[in-house]
Amino acid sequence: MNTTERPLRPLNVLRRRQLAVLAWVYFVFIGLATIILGTFAIAFSASLKDNPLESPFRLIFPQITPSVWIKAADLGRQGADNPWWGGFAPGGELVFSLTYAAPAGVDLVTPEVEVPRRKPGSGLAAAITTTFASDYAIVELTGTSDRFFVSTEPETGQNIRWLARTFDYKISYSEEAGDNIWIERLPFTALAPRTQTLLEATLPVTRMERRGRVASWNNIAPGALGLILNSYRRVISETVDLSSGDRLLFKWMGNSFQIAVGRVILMIVLSSLAGYALARLQFRGVRLVFVLVIFSMTVPVQVTFISNYLVVRDLGLLNSNWSVIMVMIASVHVLLMKQYFESFPREIEEAAMIGGANRFQIFLHIVLPNAKPALIINAIMAFQGAWNDFFWPFVLVTNPPSALAMPVGLLSLRESYGGGQGDWSLVLAGAFISIVPVLIMFVLFQKYIVNNQVTEGIK
Template identity: 60%
Template sequence: MNGANALAPAAAAADADVAAPGPRGRMPLGALRRRQLAALFWGWLALVGLVCLFLGTFVIAFLASLKEDPLESPFRFVFPQIQPSAWFAAADLGAQAGGGAFWGGFGPGADLLFSATWAVPPGETLETPVVEVPRRVPGSSIARALTTDYASDHAAVEVVAVEETTVTGPDGALWPAARHTWRITHAGGGPLVDRLPFTATVPRGQVLIDADLPVSAMERRGRTASWSNLAPGALGLVFDNYRRVWNETVDISSGERLFPWWLLNSFLIAAGRVAMIVALASLAGYALARLRFGGAGAVFAAVIFSMAIPPQVTFVSNYLVIRDLGLLNTPWGVIVVFTFSAHVLLMKQFFEGFPREIEEAAIADGASHWQVFRHVVLPNARPALVTNAIIAFQAAWNDFFWPFVLLSSPPSSLTVQVGLLSLRQQGAGGESDWGLVLAGAFISVVPVVIVFLIFQRRIVDNQLSEGIK
C-alpha cells in the first residue's frame, strides 16, 4: 500500500548512511521527493476516481431522468434535452404557440410555423406527409381519464410552403427532398393546453431528414413521425418528466395531484418525529446520564437491545397496535412507532460530557431536577439537539419500512418513498414508466440534500465520531 506517510520521510533519508549499511545506498533526496509527489498523485487520482464513481452514478441517472425514454439502449449521452439548439427551438415554438418560452403550451392566439424535411431514394417520388394534431394524452391512462382539454379540439393545420431541395442520403447519393412548412393556429377561445402533439405520416421508404424540433418517436415502423409536444418551451422540453410526475400522478377519485401530498406527508412525519425525538430523547438521555435510580441498568439494556433488533421482528405487533388505535394510514402511526433508542443514547453521551458542577450548584440552591434540566442543561445542549434533529429528519424522510407497512390507501396518504414504489409498480403488466420514476426520485432527494448542504460539517463530523464510539 503506498500511502504517502508510509514513504521514507526526509528526516529518515538524511541519516540514510547510518541506517542502511551495505553495498547499495538509499535513494537520493530528490528521488524520494519525486516518489512522495507520485504517491500523492495516485492518491489524488484514486480520490477523483471514487468521487466520479459515486457522484457519476447519480449524474447518469439524472441525465436519464430527462430523456423521453430512460430505458433506451444503447445509452446516448447526447440527446435533445441537453442540446442548446433544441432548447432554443423549443422556446421559440412555445412562444409562438402562446404558451411562453419557458413552459410552452398551446393557447388562444397561437400561430406557429413548423418545418420538417423528408427525402426519398433517387427515382422515387416524394409524397406530401399526411399531418394531424392527434387527440393524445401522454403516459398513463389515468391522464386520459382526467384530461378534458385536447389541443386537437382547437388546432387548425395548413401547409404554407413546400421547398424542393436535395440532401445527401444515407447511402451517400443525392436524394430528392422537400421541406414542408405548416402553420398551426388556435381557433377561437379555449384554455391553454399543456401539449400540442403532432404526427406526420409518409409512405414507407420516405425518410425524415430534419425538423425544427427533434422528433419524439417514430411510429408505424418509421412511417409516422410523432412529436409528443410541438410547443414544449425550453423548460417543458428539458424537464418534461418532472412536470409529468408532478401533474399527472393524480388521485383518480378526487383529481388531486399526489406528488405534493406525498411530499407533505413526508414533511409531516419528519417534523413529528423530529419534535418527538428532540423533546423525549433529551429527557430520557438526561435521566440515564445523570439521575440515579433503581432499574437504570435494565432501561439501558432495553435501549441497547432495541437498537440491535431489526424492526421486522416487532412489526406484526406494532402493526396490530397501530391498527387498533385506528392510526393506520395516518402520519401519526408512522411517527410514534419509531423507537428512537439511538437518539437517547446520543443525548446520554452528550450529557455525560457536560460539566457537572453547574448542575450541582443549582441543586444546592434548591432547584428541582426539572428546573435544572429546563433552565441549566437544556440551553447548553443546543448543538446536541440540532444534531439529533438533523439525523432524525434525515432518517424519517428516508424511512421506507414503517410507511410501507402502515400506509397503503388512499394513495394521497403515502409518503414520498412509498409513493415512488407505487410509481414503479404502475402500469399494465408491471412495466414502469421510468421517466416518472427517476424524475420523482430526484425530486424526493431535494429536501435531504438541502439539509445536508446547510449542516454538512455537523452531520459528517458527528457521524464520524459516533461511529468510532
C-alpha cells in the same frame, strides 16, 4: 539477499516515485467521486429524456441542448404565448417545418401530417386526460422549398445527389371551438414512405414509429421548461387522486413532512429527558434501563411490528401519520443525549442546586438551553431517518393513495409506471423530487452530519 550489492535508487528518482504515489491517490479519489456522482448524474439525465432506456445511451440529447431550448421556447410562445411552459391556447399559431431528403430522381412525397388524438402516457395519464389538442388544431401546408446537396458514400466513394424538400406547416387553434381552453401539449405526427428520410425538423423528433415511417413528436409546443422538465411536470400533474383530484406527490411530501416533524418533536422530548436522567441521576434501576436502551437498538423492527400494528389498529389510527410517528423507538437518540449530558460541566448545575433550584428547574432553564448543539444533530438525524423511513409507513399506511408517505408513494409510482417499456423517466423524476428536502438539509448542515456519522460509527 543481494540488497548489499545494488544501491538504492537516487533521491530524485525516489522523489519522483513519491509524486507518482500522490498522483495515483488523487486519481483513485477522483475516480471514486466520479463513479458516485456519475451514477446520479446519469440517472438524472435519464429522468429528463423521452426514452431513458434508449440504447445506445446518449450523453447529448435535445433536453440538454441550448439550441433546442431556444426553439422550444419560441414554439411555446407561438402556441400559448408562454416561452417557459408552452401549450396550445386560443389564438395560438405555430410554424413547424419538416425537411425530407431522397436521392435525386426518387419521388419526394408530401408527408401525411396530423395532430393525433393521443394521451401523454400510460398509467394514470390515460384516465385523467380529457382534452385533446386534436379537437382544436387545424394543420395546413403553407409552402415548400427545394434544395440539392451532395453526399459521399463512405464505402464506394461515390457522390450522390440528394433532393431536400422543406415543408412548412401552420398549426392554428380553431376559432370554431367554443370553449377556449388551454391544452398542455400538442402532439404531432408525419407519415412518409421509407424511400425518403427525415433530415431535420423545427424540433428534434421524439421517436420514429412503424419501422421508421412515422415521425412522432410528443409536444411541438413545449416551451423551454416544458421540454427540459417534461417528466417532472408529468409526474406531478399525472399522479392525482382520482376521487379528489389532489396532486399526490405534494400530498406524499406533506405526509412525510408531518411524520418527520412529529418524530423530531417526540424524539426531543423523550431523549432529552431520558438522556439527562441516565447521565446525571443516580438511582436504582438506571443500569437496567441503560441495558434496555442498548438491547432495543439491536432488535429488528420485524420482531415488534405485528404487535405495533395491532396497537395502532386498536387505537383506530391505521392510515394516519400519527401511527408512523408514535411507533418510533428513540433509543439511539437517548444514548447520544446521554453522552452529551455526561460531558456537560456539573459545576453549573451544582451551583444552581445550592441556589435552591430543583431538578426540573435546572433541566429546563440551565441544561436544555445549553444542549442546543446536541439537539440540532439529533433533530437532523431524526428528520432524515423519518423522511427516508420505508418500513413503518409501508406497514401502517396503505390507503387511500393520498395518505401514503413519500417512499411508499415512490413504490406506487414504480408499480404504475416502471415496467419493461414503462415511463421510467417519470419514476426517476419522482425519486429525484423526493430527495430534495433531505438534500437541502444535507447542504445546510453537512458539517454536523458528516462529523457525527464518523464518530457514531466508531463507537
